[in-house]
Amino acid sequence: MTTPILSVSNAVKRYGDVHALDHVSQDIADGEFLTLLGPSGSGKTTLLSAIAGFITLDEGRIALRDTDITRQPPEHRDFGMVFQGYALFPTMTVRDNVAFPLKVRKRPAAEIRARVDECLDLVQMGQYADRMPSQLSGGQQQRVALARALSFHPQVLLLDEPLSALDKKLRADLQWELKALHDRLGVTFIYVTHDQEEALSMSDRIVILKDGKIQQDGKPGELYNRPVNSFVADFLGKSNFIDVTVTGAEGDLLHCEAKGASFPAIASENGPRSGQARAALRPERLRLAAPGEEFLPARVRQVSYLGERCQVIVTHDTLGDLLVSCPTWKTDITPAPDLPVSIGWDRDACVLLAPE
Amino acid sequence: MPRLGEKTQYWLLVLPALAIMIAFYIVPVLGIWQISVTEPASGFGNFAKAAQSNAVKTSFVLTFRVAAVTTVGCVLLGYIVAYAISNYAGRLTPLMLALVILPFWVSVLIRSFSWIVLLGRSGLVNDSLRGAGLIDSPLRLMHNEFGVLVAMIHVMLPFAILPMLTNMRGIPDAYVKAARGLGASEWTAFRQVYFPQTLPGVMSGALLVFVLSLGFYVTPALLGGGRVLMISEYITYQIQEFLAWGLGSALSVILLIATALVLLIAARFVNLRNALLERK
Numbered sequence: 001m002t003t004p005i006l007s008v009s010n011a012v013k014r015y016g017d018v019h020a021l022d023h024v025s026q027d028i029a030d031g032e033f034l035t036l037l038g039p040s041g042s043g044k045t046t047l048l049s050a051i052a053g054f055i056t057l058d059e060g061r062i063a064l065r066d067t068d069i070t071r072q073p074p075e076h077r078d079f080g081m082v083f084q085g086y087a088l089f090p091t092m093t094v095r096d097n098v099a100f101p102l103k104v105r106k107r108p109a110a111e112i113r114a115r116v117d118e119c120l121d122l123v124q125m126g127q128y129a130d131r132m133p134s135q136l137s138g139g140q141q142q143r144v145a146l147a148r149a150l151s152f153h154p155q156v157l158l159l160d161e162p163l164s165a166l167d168k169k170l171r172a173d174l175q176w177e178l179k180a181l182h183d184r185l186g187v188t189f190i191y192v193t194h195d196q197e198e199a200l201s202m203s204d205r206i207v208i209l210k211d212g213k214i215q216q217d218g219k220p221g222e223l224y225n226r227p228v229n230s231f232v233a234d235f236l237g238k239s240n241f242i243d244v245t246v247t248g249a250e251g252d253l254l255h256c257e258a259k260g261a262s263f264p265a266i267a268s269e270n271g272p273r274s275g276q277a278r279a280a281l282r283p284e285r286l287r288l289a290a291p292g293e294e295f296l297p298a299r300v301r302q303v304s305y306l307g308e309r310c311q312v313i314v315t316h317d318t319l320g321d322l323l324v325s326c327p328t329w330k331t332d333i334t335p336a337p338d339l340p341v342s343i344g345w346d347r348d349a350c351v352l353l354a355p356e
Numbered sequence: 357m358p359r360l361g362e363k364t365q366y367w368l369l370v371l372p373a374l375a376i377m378i379a380f381y382i383v384p385v386l387g388i389w390q391i392s393v394t395e396p397a398s399g400f401g402n403f404a405k406a407a408q409s410n411a412v413k414t415s416f417v418l419t420f421r422v423a424a425v426t427t428v429g430c431v432l433l434g435y436i437v438a439y440a441i442s443n444y445a446g447r448l449t450p451l452m453l454a455l456v457i458l459p460f461w462v463s464v465l466i467r468s469f470s471w472i473v474l475l476g477r478s479g480l481v482n483d484s485l486r487g488a489g490l491i492d493s494p495l496r497l498m499h500n501e502f503g504v505l506v507a508m509i510h511v512m513l514p515f516a517i518l519p520m521l522t523n524m525r526g527i528p529d530a531y532v533k534a535a536r537g538l539g540a541s542e543w544t545a546f547r548q549v550y551f552p553q554t555l556p557g558v559m560s561g562a563l564l565v566f567v568l569s570l571g572f573y574v575t576p577a578l579l580g581g582g583r584v585l586m587i588s589e590y591i592t593y594q595i596q597e598f599l600a601w602g603l604g605s606a607l608s609v610i611l612l613i614a615t616a617l618v619l620l621i622a623a624r625f626v627n628l629r630n631a632l633l634e635r636k
Contacts (some may be wrong), residue, residue, distance in 0.1 A: 052537055076537045087534035090550035099546070103537040152539065 003065070005188050006051065006156060007028040011060035013046055013212075015225045020046040021057070028156075033182050035199040038209035039235070045160060047209070050156050053077050064155075070346035075104075080149030080157040080187075084164060086141045088133035094120070094144050095129040095199045101152040119147040121182070141171045146178075150185070159191045163198060175201050196236050200224065208232050228268050229356045232296035233280035240281040240322045246274045246352070253347055260317035261296055265350035277352045283325035291334055294344030298322070301333045310335065314343060326338060385612075388605045395602030402606035412590070412607065416614075419587040422504060423569035424574065429509040431558055434516035438557070440526035456517050464511055468578040472498065475579070499581035507579045508569060515568060516561040517597040523527075523557025559626040563619075570615050572581045587611055 004027035011100065013021040021043050028034050036044040051054045051062060053074030057235055060068045069077055080101075090270060098119055099313050104110045120126045123143035129223045131140055139279050142162060149157055162178075179202045182189050193199055200220045207217040207233075216228045227233035230241060244256040244265070256265045267273050298314040305328065310325045312335045324343065326335075333341065360368070392402055441452045453486040459467060474480045475497035477541045497503055527550065535545035572589040580589070587607065594604035 028527055054533055056538070074533075075539045078539065082535065083530050083532060083534055083535040083537075085528075087528075089531060089535070089549050092547075100540070104535075104538070104540045104544055104548075134413075148538065204450075216623065224560040245490070 004028055005032075005065060006190075007063045008047070008051070009061050009063075011047065011050060011062070013043075013050060013055065014058050018211040019043075019356040021050065021060075023060070024133050024209075024212070024214055025060075026207060026217070028188060028213065031186050031188055032203060033179070033191065033204040035191045035193060035203035035206045036209060037193060037196060037199040037206050037236075039194055040208040041211075041214035043321075044194075046194045047159055048158055048190065050083055051190065052079060055087075059152075064124075077295075078152070078154055080152070080154035082145045082149045082157070082159045082162045084161040086145040086162075088132075088141055088148070091344070092131055092133075093129070094131050094133065094136070095127065097133065097144060098148045098151050100148065102155070105152060115151055116147075119151045120144075122150070123147045128173050138166050139174065142166065142174065146181070151188070154187065154293050156188045156190060159183045159189060161193055161257045162191075164193070164195070172199070178202060185243065187199055200236070202218075208235065210235075216266050225305050226268050226351060227280060227353065228271065229353050230278055230280065231356055233351070233353060236324060238325075240283065240286075242319060242350075243276070243278045244279050244352070245276055246272070248355065249273055254352060256350070259320055261316070263295065263345070263350065265348035265352050266348050267352050268354060273352075278355075279350050279352050281322070281345065282352050283311070286322065286324040288314070288324050288326050288335060289342050289344070290334060292344050293339045294342035296340055298343050298345045299341040300341055301336055302337060303335050314341060316343070378423065385498060388608050391601055392605035392609045395605070402602045405603060406606050406610060414612075415585050415587050415590045419570060422501065422508065422584070422586060423566050425505055425561050426508040426512055426569045427566040428517035429505065431520075431562050433509065434513055434520055434561060435554075435558065436444065437513075438517050438520040438524050441526075442521055445531075453521075456514050456521075457509075459514055464574050465578075467511055468507055468575045471503070471510070471575075471579055472602050473505070475503050490631075498579050499583050501580075501584050503579040504576045504584045504586075507575045511572075512565045515564045519555040519560040519564060520554065523560075524554055527553050554578045556626070559622075562624050563626060567615055567618060570618070571611060596630070 006028040008027075009025045012019070013026040020289075024043070024047060036047055038044045046055065050057050053069070053072060055074075057070060060070070061068060062076070064269075074272045088094075089100065093098070095116055098116045102115060107115075116129070117126065120129055123146050125140060125143050126138060128140060128144075133144065136144065142218055145162070149159075163174055166174065175198060178189075180203075191199075191202065203220055204308050205217060206220055206223055208215045208223065212221060215233045218226075223232060223236055227236065227239070230239070233241070234237040237354055242258050244258040246254050247257050248255040249264070252266055254265045254267060256263055256279060265279050271277070291297060296316055296319070298310055298316045301315045302313045304311040308328060309325050310328045312326065314322050314324055315321055322343065333339070335341070364538070393400060394400070408410070411425075436583075441449060445452045445538070474477070479495045479497070479498060485491045486494065497506075531549050531553065532545045535549040536542070542546065571588050572586070573592070576584055576586040577589045577592075584592070588611070591604045591607045591611070593602040594607065
């Protein structure tokens with residue numbers, strides 16, 4: 001990574017006895033799309049607020065390139081911000097909303113007019129310039145909020161759950177648009193969400209937080225395929241968990257045993273390579289086959305049909321229930337309750353986790 | 357028992373209050389309208405007399421001036437209180453609210469008499485100032501417009517604070533935060549983003565105070581000491597001292613119409629339904 005545009009080091013924020021941020025450090029590269037992902041209370045919004053300047057850290061430091069901005073008021077930081085619920089000023093037209101950051105910066109009127117038009121066109125809202133925010137739909141308000149946040153050419157755009165109020169289909173469309181906008185503008189995006197799909201689909205990098213601590217950070221694929229602990233494995237997508245004993249190792253490959261069943265697994269980054277551990281197994285990596293074809297015998301307990309996929313809960317004699325997600329178009333067997341089957345997985349599908 | 361229709365239920369519930377209003381308010385008001393055009397002679401003689409009288413004109417001008425100054429005073433002071441409570445009181449909010457509403461539990465009469473104790477010739481204020489050697493002879497703090505205004509603003513203040521407070525509490529702090537995040541200073545964020553959103557509350561508070569002040573009697577009568585004759589006191593004089601029921605009634609009708617006009621003009625700028633009933 002080249003010199004980071006933004007650098008958070010050892011950030012601590014306490015509310016009473018609760019650590020909203022517990023020694024968080026993170027460098028953000030110029031032009032990156034970084035997502036802060038976590039459940040509510042994980043500290044993701046606190047971290048964003050600290051970067052924006054709305055809260056003051058108890059300890060630690062935030063630097064923009066080489067400047068320490070830890071104690072700078074928000075209006076001097078020059079970050080664009082899109083709020084949850086958009087916070088469009090209800091007494092101003094769309095045009096005035098987008099012009100607001102330029103007006104407070106005392107830019108010339110002609111420049112403001114041109115820039116506002118440009119920004120509204122960028123989000124395809126040009127024709128709504130003279131409407132009031134209350135006359136717009138949620139999706140349209142979201143676009144205006146984005147235009148307003150970008151109008152003054154900020155170096156960093158902060159987004160606080162900008163899509164959470166929209167319905168699912170619109171959210172999916174806007175995810176594509178946001179990503180395209182990011183790639184086109186080259187502005188650094190810092191995006192807060194609790195929605196793992198949103199995080200996976202847009203981010204260059206994801207930081208997963210829990211209880212004010214960073215659990216793991218990396219590219220979406222890395223986090224999904226190599227979660228470091230059971231929190232990450234369960235929060236980002238679904239996982240089956242099996243407590244195993246490592247019986248041997250062959251390079252990256254580990255041999256595991258659990259309650260009489262033995263199977264291969266791989267270690268996560270800094271994860272255990274021997275002894276007792278917990279393994280995570282993605283439902284879609286499990287294969288469902290006729291009895292005897294795969295290495296573990298099981299029996300179907302329950303089936304849930306979801307259109308493109310089918311969720312099946314199978315029961316193994318000693319390992320208990322496992323969730324299998326299989327494509328519905330693959331019709332080797334048709335799962336039904338009580339059907340005897342066998343299950344198996346590729347050797348790299350099972351990841352040994354570090355303790356939390 | 358057969359179920360009553362929804363309409364019947366509605367009227368049964370409304371009826372007792374409605375009957376009292378009609379019997380003890382609407383009918384007497386209509387009676388006053390009648391007296392104003394029948395006593396001492398039929399016709400609009402009372403209204404002609406009122407229109408020609410300089411004393412009536414002076415009293416109306418005074419009434420509107422006192423109401424206007426009271427309104428401005430209440431809105432300015434009330435805005436600060438409402439702003440402080442809704443933005444800074446935090447956990448103290450219920451206590452602060454109670455302190456705003458507390459005066460309602462004390463009669464207007466007692467509050468006005470308290471001001472007499474404070475502002476009189478040998479009242480608390482004058483005594484303290486004299487004791488401190490700041491003045492030689494007592495200041496005239498009451499029995500003039502100043503005294504009336506001080507007491508009026510005090511009595512009316514909650515009526516200005518409450519609508520403004522309700523309005524401000526409905527404004528999420530996200531707007532000011534957004535403004536700051538987009539580069540506005542604290543003052544710019546307040547002026548351009550927060551303040552415009554509080555205007556509906558300001559308007560309804562102002563309207564409430566102004567309309568109530570126009571017909572206010574007790575406080576101006578006590579603090580004015582007969583020297584600051586607002587129209588309601590003037591009417592009392594006509595009826596009690598001069599037994600001029602016709603002129604008194606005519607003035608009441610004029611005050612009623614004037615108040616209605618104020619509301620009508622205000623309706624062009626404010627949503628009255630929100631301002632006076634729903635307090636959004």
